[in-house]
Amino acid sequence: MDKGFFDRTSPEFAARRAEARKLLDSLDPAMQDGAVTADPARQAWFEAVYDLAKGDPARVPWANLAPHPLSQAWVAAQAEGLNGLRILDVGCGLGDNAECFAAAGAHVTAFDFVGEAITWAKQRFPESKVAYAQGDLFALPDAWLQAFDLIHECYTLQALPPDLLLQALAALKSALAPGGRLLIVARAREEAEEFKGPPWPLPPSIFEGAKRQGLTTLSIEDIPAVPGGGSRHWRALLRRAEDA
Ligand SMILES: C[S@@+](CC[C@H](N)C(=O)[O-])C[C@H]1O[C@@H](n2cnc3c(N)ncnc32)[C@H](O)[C@@H]1O
Structure with missing residues (x-):
């Protein structure tokens, strides 16, 4: 082609x-x-x-054939590196984000509930070290429970109807090892802002909800919209407490 x-x-x-x-x-x-x-x-x-x-x-409306710039920049900024970390990429689509984490030396598992996405990602990256798997966030395999040091989610939470968000956060927490971290890259909105999804940009209260699920906030970046360009985004890092 x-x-x-x-x-x-x-x-x-x-x-x-x-x-x-x-x-x-x-x-x-x-x-x-x-x-x-x-x-x-x-x-x-x-x-x-x-x-x-x-x-x-x-x-495929979200397929940019490159890692998300906010995820890629976060990976590049990790002074201590990601070498050897066990990372889970949620709703991995065509695999570019997962490959970015793997290129930084992490042991990456990436999943999507669409089998065709997984087949396609494997075809695009035939030499990949990423373990691609078909799986549903709401039915994670037992082997993944508390199994990851870092979970990366980009644009999957915002693809869920808002009433599924708390359940999704609980599922994400369940896959984190105690002390493990969750990196969220998503569109952002004000709490009271009118919006019509999908996608459903995340309101600030998502971080309160996460706290109630045992995920405390390490950092929240509120990245403004660029006129004529990208939308407002959150890039947030949360942490599962050792005893949560
Ligand atoms: C908006 S796309 C984002 C894809 C990718 N993360 C990216 O940034 O390009 C959301 C992806 O999550 C997958 N997905 C949605 N809900 C899911 C669920 N419950 N479990 C697993 N994958 C899911 C979809 O099939 C889709 O590939």
């Missing part, structure tokens, strides 16, 4: 993405009436995204 096909800065890539977005929005139950009942985590819709893409990353 022509190399330009994968150039995410090209107008052709943008046009294919816009076309896919229209179709995907029309299929998304959360876009129709705001209510998602039978399939609250919208797994069927996520499966349709990867299936309908037919190998074209332009048709």
Whole structure:
């Protein structure tokens, strides 16, 4: 395939993405009436995204074919390094974030509940050291309980209807070893701000909710929107207490 096909800065890539977005929005139950009942985590819709893409990353709305800049910068800033840490990447999609952590020397497990995403990530990174697995955040395997020093989540919490967030935080905590840390990269909003998801930008109260689940805050960065560019984001680091 022509190399330009994968150039995410090209107008052709943008046009294919816009076309896919229209179709995907029309299929998304959360876009129709705001209510998602039978399939609250919208797994069927996520499966349709990867299936309908037919190998074209332009048709996967979040696939940037590069690590998220906020995650990548965080990795680069770790003076003590990530060498040897056991890291879990949640909702890994096509794998770029997981690969970024693995390149820093971490032992990375990355999972997504869509099997096609996992197959695709493995195809993109055939020499990868990342252990890719199909799995559901709400049904983590026993072997992952308390098994990780760091969990990275980028854009998966904001893809969940707000009423699933506390359950999601509890699941994330369950996979952290005592003292382990959770890195969240997500769109941000004010508590009272009007918004219509998906995605559902996270309000500041998410950190209170996390605290109630036993995850205390180490740092919260509130990264403002760039006019004509990116949205407002949180980059937050939380910690599971030794006795939580
Ligand atoms: C918005 S995408 C972000 C993908 C990736 N983290 C990134 O930053 O490019 C959310 C991903 O999480 C996956 N996902 C959503 N809910 C999940 C769940 N309950 N368990 C596992 N994966 C989930 C979706 O299939 C999708 O690949």
